[in-house]
Amino acid sequence: MKWLAIAALAAVSFPVSGQEDALPDWVLRLSRVKHHLRDNFDRIPNYVCRENVDRYQKAPSQAGTVKIDSLEFDVAEVDRKELLAHPGAGAFEDRELSSYVSTGVLGTGSFASLPMNLFVADRARVAPHQPSARNREGWDFDIPAFLHAYEITHNKVRMSVGVRGTFWVDGESMDLIRIDEQIVEPPHEVGMSASSTSVEYARMTIGSSTVLLPQSAELTVLQLDGTEMRNRIKFSDCREYRAESTVSFGNPKQ
DSSP: OBOOOOOOOOOOOOOOTTOGGGSOHHHHHHHHHHHHHHHHHHSOOSEEEEEEEEEEEEOTTOSSOEEEEEEEEEEEEETTEEEEEOTTOSEEEOOOGGGTOSSSOOOOSTTTHHHIIIIISOOOEEEEOSSOOTTEEEEEEEEOGGGOOEEEEETTEEEEEEEEEEEEEETTTOOEEEEEEEEESOOGGGTEEEEEEEEEEEEEEETTEEEEEEEEEEEEEEETTSOEEEEEEEEEEEEEOOTTSEEEOSOOOO
C-alpha cells in the first residue's frame, strides 16, 4: 500500500478590523494562534532535512510488531512542494512514492504539507479541544474531503479524503508542539480501514531564521485484512536549500 498526503493552498482569513469585540474570546485567541503559526510557516525558506524511516508490521495472527526495514531519504520543502530524493542523489524530482518503495506504506505530508493546510491555506474548521493539557492549548480541526487537501493512492486508485484531529500549542509562546490527525472514513478502494499521523515540532535555525520544524512523526495504517503498518520517522540535519541545488518537476525527456 502507498499512502500519500498532498496539499493545495487557499487564501487565509482573519477577523476584520473593528469586528473583534463581537467575537467570542476563544475565536480571538484562535486568530492570534493561527496568525503566529502562519507567520512561522509562511516565512520558512526552502530547506532540506535527512529523513529516517523505520517501518514495522503486525499481522492479525502475530503477537507482536516486526520491523520490516529502515529507509533513508533527503526530504525538502521547495516552493511549497514536499519532495523526496535518495541521499546523495544531487537532485529532487516530483515523483510518485511507488518509485521509492515497491511494498509497504510510505507517506508524505508530515514534513511540510500538514501545517501548511492548517495555518497558511487555512482549510480547517477549528474549535477548542476539551480539556487541554497543563501549559498546552489544544485545538480540534476538521478538513473535509471536498477541499482535496489530502489524497490516498493504492494500486493506482487515487482518492481525496477528509481528516480530523488536534493540534497542540504552548500556552505562552503559541509555538506548535504537536499535530495529531486521522483520516475520516477511508474508502475501501484504497485498501485501508484507518490511518493516523502524529508529528512533533520544535524550533530550529534555517539560514538566518529560527523557525518551527518537524522533529519526528509516526504514521499508522490499518489495512482491511487487519494488518497494522507503522512508520516511525526522524528528521535531522536540516539546512537551507540553496538556489544552486537542482529540482526537477515532471517526467524527464526521453
